């Protein structure tokens with residue numbers, strides 16, 4: 001009987017720790033964009049980024065492109081199922097002459113360009129990218145760079161479209177800091193925007209996103225009662241050892 005109880009408690013514990021992630025939203029920007037997107041919501045061709053990505057998630061068709069001078073593109077989701085965390089994933093394109101953390105070219109100084117994502121007003125991603133010159137802050141995980149070169153100021157960059165400057169793209173589905181973000185509210189507001197003193201926008205530098213996937217769940221917080229079951233399991237195990 002104690003053995004049965006131990007197995008039962010163990011099953012309950014593992015069920016709470018390995019909570020499944022649930023996909024609650026996807027967006028490929030290839031159809032009509034719904035009212036969940038506000039702010040800058042311009043959709044246009046992915047141009048030379050077509051097919052760039054990794055298994056199951058590629059730039060294709062259209063992307064959302066934001067060439068504004070620091071205005072946000074905003075995704076608002078409502079009626080989320082009960083959850084303890086969210087995973088945010090998308091493909092990110094740094095389009096044209098991003099200046100990283102800033103650099104000097106002769107007498108001309110270029111200040112920093114950052115891409116920032118907030119969740120309910122709290123920053124969850126804030127990194128600079130360099131396409132022309134200078135160095136960015138972002139250090140992608142293996143496979144995270146999917147087009148262009150990281151910090152190609154000395155060469156290796158490539159123009160994938162738009163203004164003729166070098167571009168780069170990243171698979172932020174692989175970015176670990178965008179996974180298991182604590183969140184429990186039934187609504188969420190994600191804001192995507194360029195920041196930094198050097199941001200000029202327009203034809204000089206812009207950004208795009210495609211392949212957005214939002215998941216809830218994935219938390220590792222034990223459900224209420226799991227600790228008590230664990231104590232019972234440990235007690236049963238100790239009891240068996242004492243025999």
Ligand SMILES: [Ca+2]
Pocket residue numbers: 028029030059060061062063210211
């Ligand atoms: Ca697309």
Ligand SMILES: [Ca+2]
Pocket residue numbers: 095096159160161162163164165166167
């Ligand atoms: Ca370009």
Ligand SMILES: [Ca+2]
Pocket residue numbers: 097098099110111112113198199200205
């Ligand atoms: Ca700039």
